[in-house]
Amino acid sequence: MIKTFTENDLVRFIYGETSPIENNAIENALMCNQETQEMYRDLKETTSMLDSVSKTPGKKVVNKILNYSKNFGDISVLK
Amino acid sequence: MKRSELSDSQLLSLYKNGSEEAFAELVGRHKNRVFTTIYLIVKDTYTAEDLLQDSFVKAINTIKKGRYNEEGKFLPWLLRIAHNLAIDYFRKSKRYPTIVMEDGSNVFNTIDFAEDSVEALQIKNDTHALLKNLIQELPDAQKEVLIMRHYMQMSFQEIAETTGVSINTALGRMRYALINLRKKMDKTNIAYDKNIYRK
Numbered sequence: 222m223i224k225t226f227t228e229n230d231l232v233r234f235i236y237g238e239t240s241p242i243e244n245n246a247i248e249n250a251l252m253c254n255q256e257t258q259e260m261y262r263d264l265k266e267t268t269s270m271l272d273s274v275s276k277t278p279g280k281k282v283v284n285k286i287l288n289y290s291k292n293f294g295d296i297s298v299l300k
Numbered sequence: 301m302k303r304s305e306l307s308d309s310q311l312l313s314l315y316k317n318g319s320e321e322a323f324a325e326l327v328g329r330h331k332n333r334v335f336t337t338i339y340l341i342v343k344d345t346y347t348a349e350d351l352l353q354d355s356f357v358k359a360i361n362t363i364k365k366g367r368y369n370e371e372g373k374f375l376p377w378l379l380r381i382a383h384n385l386a387i388d389y390f391r392k393s394k395r396y397p398t399i400v401m402e403d404g405s406n407v408f409n410t411i412d413f414a415e416d417s418v419e420a421l422q423i424k425n426d427t428h429a430l431l432k433n434l435i436q437e438l439p440d441a442q443k444e445v446l447i448m449r450h451y452m453q454m455s456f457q458e459i460a461e462t463t464g465v466s467i468n469t470a471l472g473r474m475r476y477a478l479i480n481l482r483k484k485m486d487k488t489n490i491a492y493d494k495n496i497y498r499k
Contacts, residue, residue, distance in 0.1 A: 232474050263482050264475075
């Protein structure tokens with residue numbers, strides 16, 4: 222099968238930026254081309270791991286933000 | 301309808317009409333993504349908290365003064381504010397930070413524990429810390445695109461326009477960022493369960 226997309230297109234596919242026609246070509250390649258499958262799996266696993274990286278700010282700073290909104294204009298609540 | 305079921309634009313409308321509860325929901329919904337984005341740029345928990353506060357203050361000022369006009373695009377707008385503030389921080393300090401304050405990211409302000417076993421949690425902790433460091437090790441151009449696409453949810457077209465490169469260059473940088481991260485993860489030999497990260 223002739224590959225009609227590039228590796229960059231695979232990145233666009235993972236991020237949902239490909240057209241329906243491009244999706245068909247890539248999905249077909251994923252079914253029958255081992256090299257594409259492996260590349261897709263590696264990229265997808267890495268992006269999934271990136272999803273897991275999440276940091277939560279401290280409650281104190283969140284409360285300051287909420288208080289600033291409640292007392293709009295009073296910057297003393299931010300200190 | 302519960303507040304948690306409302307869209308961002310519905311919550312914004314309520315907030316414009318004085319609902320602080322709606323704003324609290326927006327903050328709760330997006331604080332982690334904004335904070336993570338800032339942290340990946342500044343690499344310091346305390347600076348990231350300051351910039352998170354500044355970002356929301358700027359957003360509050362804009363909304364309360366009736367100048368917000370990006371209906372339905374609240375998070376991308378907020379992330380752009382945060383990104384710009386983080387970049388300004390570097391310009392003002394005239395340096396790229398080299399100190400990684402991992403001790404600032406303690407177990408209580410790092411991740412969501414929900415329904416994880418102790419073992420799974422430890423693996424996640426190790427991998428999160430490692431991955432955060434590996435992201436910092438990427439070349440600046442790759443790191444920038446990765447943060448913009450993955451955490452700021454900008455399209456590759458928007459990234460190309462913002463960074464002044466072609467869309468293919470932006471895509472190439474993203475692809476190399478992912479490949480490099482993958483290689484670095486493999487090199488570290490850290491035991492991680494891939495099933496944890498599947499959606």
